[in-house]
Amino acid sequence: MTLLPPLNIRGFQVYKGFLDRAAQDELVAQARQVAQDAPFFSPMTPSGRTMSVRMTSAGRLGWVTDRSGYRYQAAHPKGQGWPEIPEQILEIWRGVASKERMPDSCLMNFYGEGARMGMHQDKDEGDFSWPVVSVSLGDDALFRMGNPERGGSTESVWLTSGDVVVMGGDARLSYHGIDRIRFQSSSLLPKGGRINLTLRVVDQGDSPQQPSSP
Numbered sequence: 147m148t149l150l151p152p153l154n155i156r157g158f159q160v161y162k163g164f165l166d167r168a169a170q171d172e173l174v175a176q177a178r179q180v181a182q183d184a185p186f187f188s189p190m191t192p193s194g195r196t197m198s199v200r201m202t203s204a205g206r207l208g209w210v211t212d213r214s215g216y217r218y219q220a221a222h223p224k225g226q227g228w229p230e231i232p233e234q235i236l237e238i239w240r241g242v243a244s245k246e247r248m249p250d251s252c253l254m255n256f257y258g259e260g261a262r263m264g265m266h267q268d269k270d271e272g273d274f275s276w277p278v279v280s281v282s283l284g285d286d287a288l289f290r291m292g293n294p295e296r297g298g299s300t301e302s303v304w305l306t307s308g309d310v311v312v313m314g315g316d317a318r319l320s321y322h323g324i325d326r327i328r329f330q331s332s333s334l335l336p337k338g339g340r341i342n343l344t345l346r347v348v349d350q351g352d353s354p355q356q357p358s359s360p
């Protein structure tokens with residue numbers, strides 16, 4: 147891992163080239179291992195649309211969506227528990243986010259040809275004082291960054307394999323999305339596509355106590 151100062155775009159910290167090729171290969175192997183225990187599925191939004199990305203998770207809690215809404219749950223939609231978050235993924239979190247508190251959820255998104263993710267906030271977690279850390283593997287992706295409120299101006303950056311984005315502080319609740327990928331622009335995944343790993347602290351349970359209001 148190299149630690150050049152990140153680009154700061156609207157409070158999003160973008161670490162270009164954070165992971166070298168060997169680290170990326172290792173992360174892909176670990177993602178495949180996770181997907182063996184917890185297979186990728188095609189999530190459905192509460193309004194009934196099938197998302198174009200496929201998803202799975204590692205960690206105590208995984209993010210799911212279906213007709214009943216967006217939420218975190220302790221089991222894969224097929225019923226089994228989620229696998230543990232691989233150590234090498236936690237190491238990235240330690241490098242850019244915190245050594246005190248580990249994430250309890252690692253969402254894995256797979257973008258095949260034509261997949262995208264609309265503008266949204268990450269706000270299903272219990273404690274927004276911890277950042278969200280997102281790792282890009284495989285094909286290039288056009289990442290759009292907006293504001294804490296819906297709408298307004300946006301800026302975009304091409305994320306390439308090995309880049310890491312930290313959404314914390316003022317950008318923790320900022321809107322963001324993936325407009326498109328450049329299918330087969332990277333050789334990391336032999337058949338093409340992009341894997342995004344998103345690390346989050348979901349459960350405020352064992353985080354340091356916040357001062358309570360009078």
Ligand SMILES: O=C(O)CCC(=O)C(=O)O
Pocket residue numbers: 253255263268280287289322323324342344
């Ligand atoms: O794929 C990405 O880079 C972003 C994914 C994302 O924003 C999410 O899963 O909430």
Ligand SMILES: [Fe+2]
Pocket residue numbers: 266267268322
């Ligand atoms: Fe997000």
